[in-house]
Amino acid sequence: MAKVLMKGNEALAEAAMRCGCRFFFGYPITPQTELAAYMAKKMQKNGGTFLQAESEVAAINMVYGAAGAGARVMTSSSSPGISLKQEGISYIAGADLPCLVVNIVRGGPGLGGIQPAQSDYFQATKGGGHGDYHLLVFAPSSVQELADMTSRAFDKADEYRMPAMIMGDGMLGQMMEPVEFKDPIDPATLPEKPWATTGTGMKRKKNIINSLYLTPEELENLCIEREKRYDKIRATEALYEEIQTEDADVIIAAYGTIARVAMSAVEAARAKGIKAGLIRPITLWPFPEKVFAKRAETAKCFLSVEMSMGQMVEDVRLSVNGKKPVYFYGRTGGMVPEQDAIVAEIEKCLKNSQSGMNN
Numbered sequence: 001m002a003k004v005l006m007k008g009n010e011a012l013a014e015a016a017m018r019c020g021c022r023f024f025f026g027y028p029i030t031p032q033t034e035l036a037a038y039m040a041k042k043m044q045k046n047g048g049t050f051l052q053a054e055s056e057v058a059a060i061n062m063v064y065g066a067a068g069a070g071a072r073v074m075t076s077s078s079s080p081g082i083s084l085k086q087e088g089i090s091y092i093a094g095a096d097l098p099c100l101v102v103n104i105v106r107g108g109p110g111l112g113g114i115q116p117a118q119s120d121y122f123q124a125t126k127g128g129g130h131g132d133y134h135l136l137v138f139a140p141s142s143v144q145e146l147a148d149m150t151s152r153a154f155d156k157a158d159e160y161r162m163p164a165m166i167m168g169d170g171m172l173g174q175m176m177e178p179v180e181f182k183d184p185i186d187p188a189t190l191p192e193k194p195w196a197t198t199g200t201g202m203k204r205k206k207n208i209i210n211s212l213y214l215t216p217e218e219l220e221n222l223c224i225e226r227e228k229r230y231d232k233i234r235a236t237e238a239l240y241e242e243i244q245t246e247d248a249d250v251i252i253a254a255y256g257t258i259a260r261v262a263m264s265a266v267e268a269a270r271a272k273g274i275k276a277g278l279i280r281p282i283t284l285w286p287f288p289e290k291v292f293a294k295r296a297e298t299a300k301c302f303l304s305v306e307m308s309m310g311q312m313v314e315d316v317r318l319s320v321n322g323k324k325p326v327y328f329y330g331r332t333g334g335m336v337p338e339q340d341a342i343v344a345e346i347e348k349c350l351k352n353s354q355s356g357m358n359n
Contacts, residue, residue, distance in 0.1 A: 003178040008143045008168065009034035011179045012102060013042070015147035016074055019154050020187040021100070022048035023073040025062035027055060029081045030114045031170040032104035036076060056081045060088030060101075067097040068209040070196030072154055072187065076102035078170075079120050080111060082128075089163060090129030094211030096195075096226070098157035100150070101135070101165045104173040107334040115334020116170035118256060121311035124167050125285040132223050134230055136164040136237070137284040139255040143177035149282075151182065156237065158191060160229055167284065169307065171257045171336070238290070239282035244270070245295050248277030250346050250353075253292070253316045254305040255281045258337060262305050265342035276346055284312070292319035299324060301353035303345055305337055306330040325353050 006014070013035045016024075024039040036052065043050035053059035059075050066073035077085065082103045092099060103124065107117040124137045136156050140146040149166060157164040197207050213219040241259075244266060245251055254262035259280040269276035279295065281288050292302070301324055304313035313328040320326050329345040331337045 003180045005176055006143065006179050007034055007174060007176050008146050009104065009173040010038045011143050011147045012076075012150055012166065013038040015150040015181060016100070016154070017042060017046045017048065018181055018184040019072070019151040020185050020190050021072045021074050021154065022046070022187060023063075023066040023071050024048070024050050024075065025053050025059040025066070025073070026075045026077065027053055027059050027081060029078045031106060031116075031173050032076050032078050032102065034173070035102065035104070056084035057088065060085040060092075063099050063101075064088055064092050064095070064097065067092060067099045068095065068197050070193040070198055072158075072190065074100035074102065076104070078104050078106045079108050079117075082120065082123065086123075086129035089135070090131050090133060091211050092163050093129075093133035093135070094131060095209050096161040097163070097209065098154075098161055099163050100153050100157060101163055103165060103167045105167060105169045107332065113334050114170060116172075116257070116307060116336065117332060117334060118169060118258065118307040119309070119311065119332060120167065121284065121306070121308060124165055125287070125315070132227065134162070134233075134285055136160070136162065136233070138164065138166050139282060139284050140166065140168060140172065141256050141259050141280065143172070143175065143179045146172060147179050147181060158193075160233060161195075162229070167256070169256055170334075175257075234286040237283060238286045238288040240288035240291055241278075241280040241282060242291065243278040243280070245277035245279060245299070247275050248295070248298075249275040249300040250303060250350050251277045251279055251295055251299045251301075252303050252305055252342070252346070253279050253281070253312065255284065255312065258305060258307055261337060261339055262342060264339045265346065268339060268343050269346050272343070274346060274350065281312070287315045287319070289315070289319035292316060293321065296320045296323040301349050302326040303349045304328050305342055305345075307336060308332055325349075327352070
């Protein structure tokens with residue numbers, strides 16, 4: 001298929017339908033509304049169901065039902081809408097159900113503004129709702145990656161029987177870029193889900209989907225089993241991109257669209273004779289901690305650049321484990337870090353690390 005020019009929100013919706021998503025339940029909120037609008041136009045034509053629920057709470061519980069029946073299902077929202085879905089997301093995780101949740105992040109807290117931000121990192125990677133659970137969290141940096149990661153998110157959610165999240169920001173959802181899609185798959189070719197509540201036909205024992213276990217020993221065993229799955233994911237599923245890190249004195253950590261600005265800053269710093277590099281986490285959970293630990297052996301310092309007041313920087317510091325100083329630079333409220341400002345921070349971090357100043 002030839003490349004087409006599309007908004008990020010619309011490209012994600014198209015990619016979801018092409019990889020077998022046949023159910024979408026959501027509620028409009030800027031800056032992701034185009035995703036739901038695209039689904040409203042196209043889902044029925046693709047043999048699926050689109051439903052604008054009466055609220056975000058209703059939408060996530062509809063996702064729970066469809067996921068329990070074995071369907072590929074998704075919902076999308078933006079920051080405060082995702083907050084309203086957190087109880088349902090915890091139920092879905094507790095019932096070991098795969099689904100896709102999309103968060104096109106806006107500035108906050110509260111209602112905030114509709115401009116882009118990355119201030120939902122803690123919510124996405126540290127649980128967000130109640131109980132011991134995680135989401136697979138993917139952070140694309142381009143419209144093409146947005147489409148590609150949609151397929152991967154569904155596949156990995158099915159593989160590990162857990163919810164996945166694609167976390168972008170208002171820029172990524174609204175920007176238009178060329179994108180090439182994979183050929184549509186036949187949903188009938190997807191792997192079977194023998195645990196799903198699809199009816200027994202009197203041929204097997206009935207399946208029950210639930211997250212309520214009143215016996216403490218049983219609940220503890222289930223939580224331990226789930227944590228073993230998480231350990232496997234941590235060991236095998238972390239994705240990242242490294243750029244010019246082999247000889248770098250200063251390594252930037254940045255994800256999503258801001259990583260593109262950070263890459264320009266790396267090039268500008270190199271032009272000034274500063275050995276700068278970039279590590280771009282592609283999965284935010286599991287976090288690619290091993291590559292940061294490895295580069296801490298050679299780099300002089302790290303700089304986490306975010307559209308927040310400082311959230312991912314905590315995971316960078318944990319990964320570096322005190323071996324080298326980790327600094328932070330961020331803008332928030334919808335403001336975007338600029339290339340020249342990042343270069344200035346690179347120079348400052350290098351100077352501070354050489355003088356022995358702590359992070």
